[in-house]
Amino acid sequence: MTVRAQKFTPEVLLSAPRRSAGVPNADGSSVLYTTSTYSFETHAKTVELRSLDTKTQESRLLLQDNTISEPLWLPGEKEVYACLKSEDKGKTSILISMIMAGSSWKESTYTAGSIDAPASSLKITQLSEDSYAVVLAAQSSPDGSLYNSETAPKTHSTGKLYKSLFVRHWDDYVTSQKNSLWYATLTKAKDGKFELSKWVNALKGAGLESPVPPFGGTDSFDVSKSGIIFVSKDPKANPALSTKCNVYYIELSSFTEDPAPKPFEYTTKGFKGASASPVFLPDAKKAVFLSLSGAGYESDKSQIFLVEDLKKDSVKRLFNQKTEGSLDKSPQVCATELLIQLKLTYAESCLQP
Numbered sequence: 001m002t003v004r005a006q007k008f009t010p011e012v013l014l015s016a017p018r019r020s021a022g023v024p025n026a027d028g029s030s031v032l033y034t035t036s037t038y039s040f041e042t043h044a045k046t047v048e049l050r051s052l053d054t055k056t057q058e059s060r061l062l063l064q065d066n067t068i069s070e071p072l073w074l075p076g077e078k079e080v081y082a083c084l085k086s087e088d089k090g091k092t093s094i095l096i097s098m099i100m101a102g103s104s105w106k107e108s109t110y111t112a113g114s115i116d117a118p119a120s121s122l123k124i125t126q127l128s129e130d131s132y133a134v135v136l137a138a139q140s141s142p143d144g145s146l147y148n149s150e151t152a153p154k155t156h157s158t159g160k161l162y163k164s165l166f167v168r169h170w171d172d173y174v175t176s177q178k179n180s181l182w183y184a185t186l187t188k189a190k191d192g193k194f195e196l197s198k199w200v201n202a203l204k205g206a207g208l209e210s211p212v213p214p215f216g217g218t219d220s221f222d223v224s225k226s227g228i229i230f231v232s233k234d235p236k237a238n239p240a241l242s243t244k245c246n247v248y249y250i251e252l253s254s255f256t257e258d259p260a261p262k263p264f265e266y267t268t269k270g271f272k273g274a275s276a277s278p279v280f281l282p283d284a285k286k287a288v289f290l291s292l293s294g295a296g297y298e299s300d301k302s303q304i305f306l307v308e309d310l311k312k313d314s315v316k317r318l319f320n321q322k323t324e325g326s327l328d329k330s331p332q333v334c335a336t337e338l339l340i341q342l343k344l345t346y347a348e349s350c351l352q353p
Helices: 010-014 336-342 345-349
Strands: 030-039 044-053 059-064 068-073 080-086 092-098 109-115 120-128 131-140 178-188 194-196 221-224 227-233 245-251 264-266 275-280 287-291 303-307 315-317
Touching (some): 044 068, 131 221, 227 287, 245 287
Antiparallel strands (some): 092 109, 131 178, 245 264, 287 303
């Protein structure tokens, strides 16, 4: 039932449902999404996980739970999906569920594994018929171990001592704990249920941070069978004076490999600004990303770059007919769908040395 307000007030605006981006399944018959609604009566937020039938346009409530987030279909699946669930003491569980007629959420859902820290930015890609690579973001301590603020030892002082100029980024104070990408393998066991392997810190010892704070999320990295591509602030640049981000690639023989190999850095000649939205092509042999030319200019026009060979520093700019690029728009996000439409036959014909 739809409730319509007689007058448009600030309360009506703030209490309107906020829907996440829809995630379609393999055949496009069903779309997963969440809605978040704030009530001025209870002064509380309510989160619903819902499924939209694209044929009937009917939305089905799967679960009402404020701890559920980031639902994703398992690649190639029409009924099986994963999502994150925040648990007590900062722990995050990875749930696997099936959409089955006549079954309840409890009957069709189980926990495949967990990570002992708050986590977000879930991404999954298929490795084989019964296994998937799982990558998410969680904070790590300076030694590369998992950091959980709720279980970390408490200090007796709230004071902070800084020995560098870059103390705060937007509204967040800089700490010794950094964002990191963690990977594991989701494998189907003999009983038909999926289980997670041990989590591995992909950035341990690399001196890099991804997703890029304070707003970075799934747009800071991508995952394929061959490994992980991501962006991170240039560790050699002064973060207080430069927005420069570099693009890195970690080639993985498996998503249980520990420790992770050293990240390989790509260079964009003449571009000293922020890079973002790295995306693998469907064959996982090439990738594209966006980059800005200005070192401290966050409103610059984004340019599209193609990594022709993931194992080499072979980066070329697409649509490079003028200094500022021949596109009359500034791309915001690279997506696999866009890459398929380009088919790279036209894109590669626009490459300039």
